[in-house]
Amino acid sequence: xxxxxxxxxxxxxxxxxxxxxxxxxxxxxxxxxxxxxxxxxxxxxxxxxxxxxxxxxxxxxxxxxxxxxxxxxxxxxxxxxxxxxxxxxxxxxxxxxxxxxxxxxxxxxxxxxxx
Amino acid sequence: xxxxxxxxxxxxxxxxxxxxxxxxxxxxxxxxxxxxxxxxxxxxxxxxxxxxxxxxxxxxxxxxxxxxxxxxxxxxxxxxxxxxxxxxxxxxxxxxxxxxxxxxxxxx
Numbered sequence: 001x002x003x004x005x006x007x008x009x010x011x012x013x014x015x016x017x018x019x020x021x022x023x024x025x026x027x028x029x030x031x032x033x034x035x036x037x038x039x040x041x042x043x044x045x046x047x048x049x050x051x052x053x054x055x056x057x058x059x060x061x062x063x064x065x066x067x068x069x070x071x072x073x074x075x076x077x078x079x080x081x082x083x084x085x086x087x088x089x090x091x092x093x094x095x096x097x098x099x100x101x102x103x104x105x106x107x108x109x110x111x112x113x114x115x
Numbered sequence: 116x117x118x119x120x121x122x123x124x125x126x127x128x129x130x131x132x133x134x135x136x137x138x139x140x141x142x143x144x145x146x147x148x149x150x151x152x153x154x155x156x157x158x159x160x161x162x163x164x165x166x167x168x169x170x171x172x173x174x175x176x177x178x179x180x181x182x183x184x185x186x187x188x189x190x191x192x193x194x195x196x197x198x199x200x201x202x203x204x205x206x207x208x209x210x211x212x213x214x215x216x217x218x219x220x221x222x223x
Contacts, residue, residue: 001161004158041215042119042213058210092158092159094158103149103164104149104211105161106151106160108157108158109156109158
């Protein structure tokens with residue numbers, strides 16, 4: 001399984017600011033995924049990031065609010081823009097296994113608190 | 116609409132007391148059902164994939180089973196280190212949907 005790291009592990013931000021979360025994988029992967037896990041809620045897919053193409057966003061998520069970069073096969077960033085307290089959540093990146101992207105491996109997450 | 120419901124929300128067991136967690140799902144064209152374990156402050160850890168009704172998978176004290184409407188995660192003689200939140204997810208024709216999880220606490 002892939003080893004995934006995220007930076008920062010946690011942050012406290014002011015309303016109206018932006019935060020960029022980094023995700024690094026120890027092997028080359030085609031697809032990377034960004035999830036949000038709000039307190040008491042299930043994991044929700046924000047977008048799928050493929051290297052060399054625009055990210056694909058799920059219903060309810062837009063590029064202006066959550067811009068994503070995927071400059072190479074081992075790295076991606078998610079920016080949470082113009083933050084409000086409702087954006088307080090854990091943000092997780094994940095990658096699929098070698099045999100099936102359905103079996104996903106997750107990073108440790110970034111715990112974001114917006115004041 | 117695709118949906119995943121896990122029950123109970125929380126479960127407290129004595130060490131050695133076996134039990135089962137439930138994952139009920141409604142999905143068009145099931146392409147896989149997944150179980151994950153999530154410890155506090157960490158990302159989910161992949162446990163099992165089940166693809167068809169009747170399939171079973173085992174790992175140490177955990178056994179996952181699948182029917183056409185639900186999956187069970189059976190925990191046999193659990194230990195305190197099995198305490199975690201267990202997440203169920205399903206993939207249909209569209210995307211992967213996660214349940215809210217069951218918080219399992221094993222008392223020594």
